[in-house]
Amino acid sequence: MKTKCSLLLWLCLFVTAANAQSKTYILVHGGWHGAWSWNKVVPLLEAKGNKVLAIDLPGHGDDKTPASSVTLQDCVQKVVSVANSQTGKVILVGHSMAGVIIAQAAEELGKEKVAKLVFLDAxxxxxxxxxxxxxxKAAQQAKPVNNSQHFPSLQESMIFSEDQKASQLKPENVMALFYHDCSKEDIEFAKSKLGWESMAVLATPITVTEARYGAVPKVYILCTKAKDLDKSSLSSNVPCEKVYTLASSHSPFFSMPEKLTTILDEL
Structure with a gap:
C-alpha cells in the first residue's frame, strides 16, 4: 500500500512539474502570410513539450474572408478568441505587422491572460x-546603407486591388524583401501561399493603455539582415525585458527555425 501511494505521489509531482514547464504559444503571422509561415517552428516548439497554435487571421490562409473587408479589430478578436479558449496564460508571438495586432489583443486580455508578448521583427x-x-518612423531613423545594389522597397512591391482596400505583392520581389537567406523550396512554397492584405489593418492606429498593454512583459527579436525595413529603432519603441538578435532575413521561421525556437522556448 505504501509503495502504491509513493508511486501515485511521484506521478502527481511529475505531472505537476511537466505542466509547469509547458507553455502555450499563439503564433500570429505577418502581412500577406498565413499560419503556414510557422510550419517549421510548430513541431520544434511542440517537441519541447509546449502547446502551439498557429492561426490564420481573417482573410489569410484557409480563412476566405475577403481581405478588403477585414479590419484591425477583426484580427484582434481572432487572437483574443483563441487566447480565451485556452486554459491558463498564453504567449503571443507576432511577426511583422502582427505586432500591432498582439499589442491591441493584450490590451483586451491583460496580464492575467498574456504571460508575454513577443515581437518578431515586428x-x-x-x-x-x-x-x-x-x-x-523606422524609415526616418534607419541607418544609411552604402550599397549600390538596389533592393525593391515594400511600397514598390505592392499591387493594389481596384478599390484600393487590399494589396498583394509582386512575386518577383518577395525573395529580396523577405527570403534572401531561405532555401529555394521555402521561397517557392511561400510564393505559392502569399495572399491579399487589408490596407485597413495596416493603417488603423491602436488604442492601448499603460495599465493593460503596458503591464504585459515584452521581448523583441530583431532580424538584423532583414531587407524589407530596418527595424532596429522599433525594438526600443516600447520598453522590453530583452532584445534578442538573429542574423537572418525577415523570415527566420524559414531560414533558421531552430535558433528561433531556442529563443521562444527559453522565454
Whole structure:
C-alpha cells in the first residue's frame, strides 16, 4: 500500500512539474502570410513539450474572408478568441505587422491572460500608432546603407486591388524583401501561399493603455539582415525585458527555425 501511494505521489509531482514547464504559444503571422509561415517552428516548439497554435487571421490562409473587408479589430478578436479558449496564460508571438495586432489583443486580455508578448521583427506600437506610422518612423531613423545594389522597397512591391482596400505583392520581389537567406523550396512554397492584405489593418492606429498593454512583459527579436525595413529603432519603441538578435532575413521561421525556437522556448 505504501509503495502504491509513493508511486501515485511521484506521478502527481511529475505531472505537476511537466505542466509547469509547458507553455502555450499563439503564433500570429505577418502581412500577406498565413499560419503556414510557422510550419517549421510548430513541431520544434511542440517537441519541447509546449502547446502551439498557429492561426490564420481573417482573410489569410484557409480563412476566405475577403481581405478588403477585414479590419484591425477583426484580427484582434481572432487572437483574443483563441487566447480565451485556452486554459491558463498564453504567449503571443507576432511577426511583422502582427505586432500591432498582439499589442491591441493584450490590451483586451491583460496580464492575467498574456504571460508575454513577443515581437518578431515586428511593429511594436505605442498608443495611437499604426503599422504605416511605425514604418515611417523606422524609415526616418534607419541607418544609411552604402550599397549600390538596389533592393525593391515594400511600397514598390505592392499591387493594389481596384478599390484600393487590399494589396498583394509582386512575386518577383518577395525573395529580396523577405527570403534572401531561405532555401529555394521555402521561397517557392511561400510564393505559392502569399495572399491579399487589408490596407485597413495596416493603417488603423491602436488604442492601448499603460495599465493593460503596458503591464504585459515584452521581448523583441530583431532580424538584423532583414531587407524589407530596418527595424532596429522599433525594438526600443516600447520598453522590453530583452532584445534578442538573429542574423537572418525577415523570415527566420524559414531560414533558421531552430535558433528561433531556442529563443521562444527559453522565454
Amino acid at each position: 511593429f511594436m506600437p505605442k498608443n495611437g500608432e499604426s503599422v504605416f506610422a511605425l514604418a515611417g
